[in-house]
Amino acid sequence: MINFTPGPSQLYFTVETHVRQAFRDGVTSMSHRSKEFEVISKSAKEGLKELLGIPNDFHIFFVGSATEIWERTIQNLVREQSLHFVNGAFSKRFHEIATQLGKCATKIEAPLGQIFESNYKIDSTLELIALTHNETSTGAMLSMDFINQFRTQSPDSLIVVDAVSSLPYPQFNFSKIDSVFFSVQKGFGLPAGLGIWIVNDRCIAKAESLQSKGISIGTYHNLPTLLSNAKKNQTPETPNVLGIYLLGKVIEDFLRRGISIIRKETEYKAAIFYQAISAHPLMQPFVSDANARSQTVLVAETGNHTELIKKQLEAHGFFPGDGYGEQKKTQLRFANFPTHSKETFERLVDLLVNVN
Amino acid sequence: MINFTPGPSQLYFTVETHVRQAFRDGVTSMSHRSKEFEVISKSAKEGLKELLGIPNDFHIFFVGSATEIWERTIQNLVREQSLHFVNGAFSKRFHEIATQLGKCATKIEAPLGQIFESNYKIDSTLELIALTHNETSTGAMLSMDFINQFRTQSPDSLIVVDAVSSLPYPQFNFSKIDSVFFSVQKGFGLPAGLGIWIVNDRCIAKAESLQSKGISIGTYHNLPTLLSNAKKNQTPETPNVLGIYLLGKVIEDFLRRGISIIRKETEYKAAIFYQAISAHPLMQPFVSDANARSQTVLVAETGNHTELIKKQLEAHGFFPGDGYGEQKKTQLRFANFPTHSKETFERLVDLLVNVN
Numbered sequence: 001m002i003n004f005t006p007g008p009s010q011l012y013f014t015v016e017t018h019v020r021q022a023f024r025d026g027v028t029s030m031s032h033r034s035k036e037f038e039v040i041s042k043s044a045k046e047g048l049k050e051l052l053g054i055p056n057d058f059h060i061f062f063v064g065s066a067t068e069i070w071e072r073t074i075q076n077l078v079r080e081q082s083l084h085f086v087n088g089a090f091s092k093r094f095h096e097i098a099t100q101l102g103k104c105a106t107k108i109e110a111p112l113g114q115i116f117e118s119n120y121k122i123d124s125t126l127e128l129i130a131l132t133h134n135e136t137s138t139g140a141m142l143s144m145d146f147i148n149q150f151r152t153q154s155p156d157s158l159i160v161v162d163a164v165s166s167l168p169y170p171q172f173n174f175s176k177i178d179s180v181f182f183s184v185q186k187g188f189g190l191p192a193g194l195g196i197w198i199v200n201d202r203c204i205a206k207a208e209s210l211q212s213k214g215i216s217i218g219t220y221h222n223l224p225t226l227l228s229n230a231k232k233n234q235t236p237e238t239p240n241v242l243g244i245y246l247l248g249k250v251i252e253d254f255l256r257r258g259i260s261i262i263r264k265e266t267e268y269k270a271a272i273f274y275q276a277i278s279a280h281p282l283m284q285p286f287v288s289d290a291n292a293r294s295q296t297v298l299v300a301e302t303g304n305h306t307e308l309i310k311k312q313l314e315a316h317g318f319f320p321g322d323g324y325g326e327q328k329k330t331q332l333r334f335a336n337f338p339t340h341s342k343e344t345f346e347r348l349v350d351l352l353v354n355v356n
Numbered sequence: 357m358i359n360f361t362p363g364p365s366q367l368y369f370t371v372e373t374h375v376r377q378a379f380r381d382g383v384t385s386m387s388h389r390s391k392e393f394e395v396i397s398k399s400a401k402e403g404l405k406e407l408l409g410i411p412n413d414f415h416i417f418f419v420g421s422a423t424e425i426w427e428r429t430i431q432n433l434v435r436e437q438s439l440h441f442v443n444g445a446f447s448k449r450f451h452e453i454a455t456q457l458g459k460c461a462t463k464i465e466a467p468l469g470q471i472f473e474s475n476y477k478i479d480s481t482l483e484l485i486a487l488t489h490n491e492t493s494t495g496a497m498l499s500m501d502f503i504n505q506f507r508t509q510s511p512d513s514l515i516v517v518d519a520v521s522s523l524p525y526p527q528f529n530f531s532k533i534d535s536v537f538f539s540v541q542k543g544f545g546l547p548a549g550l551g552i553w554i555v556n557d558r559c560i561a562k563a564e565s566l567q568s569k570g571i572s573i574g575t576y577h578n579l580p581t582l583l584s585n586a587k588k589n590q591t592p593e594t595p596n597v598l599g600i601y602l603l604g605k606v607i608e609d610f611l612r613r614g615i616s617i618i619r620k621e622t623e624y625k626a627a628i629f630y631q632a633i634s635a636h637p638l639m640q641p642f643v644s645d646a647n648a649r650s651q652t653v654l655v656a657e658t659g660n661h662t663e664l665i666k667k668q669l670e671a672h673g674f675f676p677g678d679g680y681g682e683q684k685k686t687q688l689r690f691a692n693f694p695t696h697s698k699e700t701f702e703r704l705v706d707l708l709v710n711v712n
Contacts, residue, residue, distance in 0.1 A: 003385055005387055007594070008384075008386060008387055008388070009385060010385055011384055016379050019375060019379070026357075026359075028364075028367055028371070028547040029364045029366055029367050029541075029547070030364060031361055031364055032548065064419070064420030064421075064424070065595070066593075066594075067576045067592065068576070068577075070575075071576060071577075101575060183594060185594060191384040191385070191596075191598045192388065192594045192596060192598075193549050193550075193594075193595060193597070194549075194596075216456075216457060216458055218427065219452075219456045219457060220423045220424070220426075220427060220453070221427075236423065237421040237422075237423030237424065238363070238422075238548045238549075239549060240550075240596060240599075241364065241547065241549070242547045242548075243549060
């Protein structure tokens with residue numbers, strides 16, 4: 001059985017072996033104040049920096065979930081106003097969280113399955129610009145040019161990128177953004193229960209500045225507290241130690257395979273998938289603009305044929321994800337993560353081509 | 357090797373088998389919006405209600421850690437003022453979090469290794485009374501009479517009990533308290549990364565009342581949002597699904613063994629331990645008042661003999677926890693959790709008796 005739901009998704013194929021090793025090595029009952037934990041935590045962070053090309057003025061923090069990072073981002077980085085680019089359920093939720101926290105959160109919207117016009121005039125006094133690189137609900141993906149345009153226009157704004165369902169695929173230009181985050185149960189193929197928050201020194205400075213003005217930035221998971229613990233390769237609370245260990249191990253596997261190979265394979269798999277469904281009479285890519293199509297969450301508009309297509313795939317052990325929300329019965333979503341091999345996608349495409 | 361550190365501690369002996377089953381059953385890549393997850397979540401909650409005798413006006417929520425619950429408790433249940441009973445590092449941290457969140461948080465302090473005078477006159481306008489049932493740092497444990505006295509004195513105050521390192525041992529009278537919480541890596545013998553927050557309808561009403569007054573109670577993990585998701589046996593964010601599954605399985609194991617047997621064995625193990633160290637020339641219980649001695653985190657004052665005792669135990673594969681903070685080199689802590697069998701404690705006591 002192969003799971004194509006876009007998260008939690010199919011585990012990376014090495015995870016079960018790493019879990020067995022974790023039990024043998026006592027990771028599952030290890031103190032988070034021990035030297036052994038510090039080694040595990042440091043190794044996961046250094047591996048991630050190498051994998052994604054993260055510069056040294058960025059810090060990596062382990063928290064509960066990407067949902068938590070939405071809240072902590074607003075709490076730590078916004079005094080009054082944030083701007084959100086919203087084109088689906090998840091970018092919408094990020095905006096809602098800012099509103100719920102009492103911020104003046106404005107949004108620029110695009111219809112489901114679309115991205116945004118390429119040039120925006122941004123108010124340069126904005127504190128934070130929130131971008132969702134890959135809208136998991138619709139399979140629309142922002143271009144790097146789009147993301148990178150804001151730094152020049154508004155050098156003082158913090159630019160924050162939700163890359164929950166795209167990393168490790170995208171190659172960000174870290175000089176153009178201030179923060180990026182993801183959760184481990186998607187592209188990294190791990191059991192759920194860990195969010196990874198990457199921020200630069202500008203974010204730390206902003207949080208400290210809010211704190212010094214007496215504005216609440218939370219307690220154990222505010223940026224200064226996360227940073228002072230991370231400097232010791234520790235965490236403020238008892239974290240998901242096993243999850244951090246497994247992340248480090250899967251990153252080692254990714255590094256061994258090579259990130260450029262992972263990226264090229266991702267594009268190859270997406271290309272043969274979109275080609276097959278574009279040519280098929282019963283389905284088509286939901287995102288019509290080819291440049292806006294996600295490389296990691298591939299969404300097929302399947303209309304009345306959804307059940308038929310699903311059944312034929314499931315009969316061969318291939319389990320697609322349902323469409324999101326109102327699209328539950330008319331779309332199918334296919335995760336294209338590092339755990340899904342070229343051979344798997346070639347078989348998937350064969351099965352799709354033969355659906356009738 | 358047997359790990360006596362008071363958390364993360366020795367795993368419950370069935371955990372590795374349950375993890376293997378979880379991989380076989382696809383729990384590790386299960387969607388938290390699936391029926392299968394709802395079954396797992398419901399089963400863990402119902403098992404816990406049965407195990408601890410939790411009444412139906414209480415709700416069980418899965419969050420990241422007990423540290424998170426400190427923050428969420430203050431955020432959701434306190435508008436202005438809370439009272440904290442502080443007798444060690446962890447009760448102190450709970451108080452600090454309230455202060456950091458801008459509340460008028462007062463404290464009543466007792467020296468390390470002691471509990472509080474039995475009768476307190478409480479200001480009945482207090483919103484919240486925070487009690488730490490078992491101070492993990494010192495091994496001092498509150499009596500049930502102490503905890504239960506507050507309801508009558510101050511019926512409108514919410515009474516919140518941190519039972520991080522004592523559950524499932526204590527048998528709370530849920531008509532006398534409003535909330536209790538723990539994390540899974542201690543008494544439940546699970547890998548770290550999950551906090552369990554138990555609250556009654558009075559807590560929900562308080563959070564709703566703060567929210568209706570425009571006071572921020574957080575976003576995805578505020579009580580009304582947790583409740584509306586929990587009613588569907590779901591969680592607001594992608595949670596630690598494996599952790600929730602394992603909790604349910606270990607609770608089944610505990611229920612099979614019987615909670616009264618677990619409680620009796622806990623008391624037996626604590627009794628033989630305290631008896632042995634009380635009679636020993638090189639060590640003594642740190643908590644001098646026998647009625648204040650923890651049944652689940654047993655702390656020995658070992659002074660200059662700490663290294664000697666530690667080495668002799670470790671030579672037999674018995675690994676005690678260090679003393680906490682400034683007591684690191686002069687005390688040893690021994691977790692007495694359900695995973696530590698009577699036979700294990702009988703051997704530990706033999707080894708301790710023979711230390712010279």
